[in-house]
Amino acid sequence: MSALHATVERDDHYNFAYLDESTKRMLRRALLKAVAIPGYQVPFGSREMPLPYGWGTGGIQVTAAIIGQDDVLKVIDQGSDDTTNAINIRRFFGRVTGVATTEATPDATIVQTRHRIPETPLREGQVMVYQVPIPEPLRWLEPSETETRTMHALAEYGGMHVKLYEDIAQHGHIATTYDYPVIVNDRYMMRPSPIPKFDNPKLDGNPALMLFGAGREKRVYAVPPYTRVKSLDFDDHPFTVETWTECCDLCGSRESYLDEIILDDAGTRRFVCSDTEYCNHRQAQQRNDKATA
């Protein structure tokens, strides 16, 4: 299952990883700046990619800038390797780089993702590349980019606390469930991309490098390894994550993020792991254990 394979044949009409070398250099410079100032949104000269804006062009450009011949790429969307968009992006990189791809999180050197962080813990040397639709955490509070850049410069984040407080006053809970704002390295407020807040704790002190790319909005930002990432909360309303009373129907996991599958129109449903590779791995292990026993 963890066998490495080239998805599609390399198309020599295009430069390695599609972008020309000077564009990659521009991107790498932006990424270095992003790593140097954790959580800060660095503007970059985003290119027109052959995939639509909003479908991962930022993540694709970041991956294109950092990928090398020896890298092993994993692409997930909603935690799964076999959703159509993940397949399409994996095929794109297969076509323009010919690098090996994998579904196994531990085997990957680069994991490009939309909306999830894998359940299997990441290690040093791995890079997570996040596809970001809207990079600005303050956008729903203030539509103007000029204003929000000033707010970041002044670390003027009170408005977000007020919004979260209003949620608690109105609903008794903070009503933000994904793309939950965090403070990186005690300085910049950052959107972690629309991962469920369930995944937020994985960002804190993670040994892997986290790179975020927003193609349409032309911004990159980063969380370097072992950086403090704090989800916003209050002393009397600490940050909590989603919980389920059910466990995964396939592998029995009680620790993973679950997708709800509706089975009929009478309200019958089951829950399965959103991280399909993690789930498959656990099932294979359980079969092995049974066989040896």
Next chain:
Amino acid sequence: MYVAVKGGERAILNSYRMLDAYRRGDRAVPELSLDQIREQMPLAVSRVMAEGSLYDPQLASLALKQAAGDVIEAVFLLRAYRTTLSRYGYTQPIDTGAMRLQRRISSTFKDVPGGQILGPTYDYTQRLLDFTLEAQREADALPAGGDALDSAMPRVTDLLAHDELIDAEPVPDGDPEPFDLTRQPLDFPASRAARLQNLARADEGFLLSMGYSTQRGYGNTHPFAAEIRYGTLEVEMHIEELGFSVTVGEIEITECQMVSQFAGNADTGPKFTRGYGLTFGYGERKAMSMALVDRALKAKDLGERADSPANDHEFVLYHSDNVEASGFVQHLKLPHYVDFQANLELLRRLRADGAALQPTPQAAPTALIDEAVSQ
């Protein structure tokens, strides 16, 4: 067994085949050639080149064919291809005053040096469906020779500039290398060059609506179409090794200059200000709309009330690009079930909390009012 939206690779490959068949249509009907598209749908080709920011009628025709006539998809194809092209340098600035004109009209002067030339225009066609075209009527050949146009066709705004009645817009000191929107991120305040590049690539429909909104009262600038001109001109490039400029090609362009009243301020007396529009190919509606929006974006600098949507730089420039907009709107087709699940979980928790706080008899009236209000 559980079947989520996990079609996989086979589904994608099948969709390619079905799309190909859809695009081709009935195979009994002869296939469109790129020559036919380029020669017989020149306005579509113009729009794809303008919004695709790449002057290449052949590739624009290919994009239109591949996109099955969807102009925005064709623009997207052309732009993605453009990313892969090497950049050799910048051409010399074009001089639209020296264009070989097909059309030139001014609505501010009854007659102008060189005259008014209608050229090929739909303006005064009576919009009656021409059924003889359905019957494959051939277009009449133009008479050979025809009346030669005046060689001197000065731009109307240059005539106004001569009397210092209009803002001069000189080249900035040192003629700096232009901002390049396709290589640098937009930042604010955006320079005029960045704004004009953004508008030149902008969606025609978006500019049309924004321009129209200024006419209906959302930031009126009382514009006049000083001049609209459409024709061809040669593009020159300075070759370092040769030490002189050579012509690298000929392009078709449409230019529109609008002039608007301006009451003047502390620094300057009353004068006309301009709004500028330029497109590849023949794109009069786009050029006019662009000129209106360009002028609206100047309002703040001129100290005018700048509180309408068309005056808002961020609003206009961030939302004008149809490839960006189309991608982001349509990304809603992608699976969002992880985030939806998070919302579902919260909603269930809020409802469970609500049920736990069943209203006591005394509290009931308020609860009923709340319910009534929320419906």
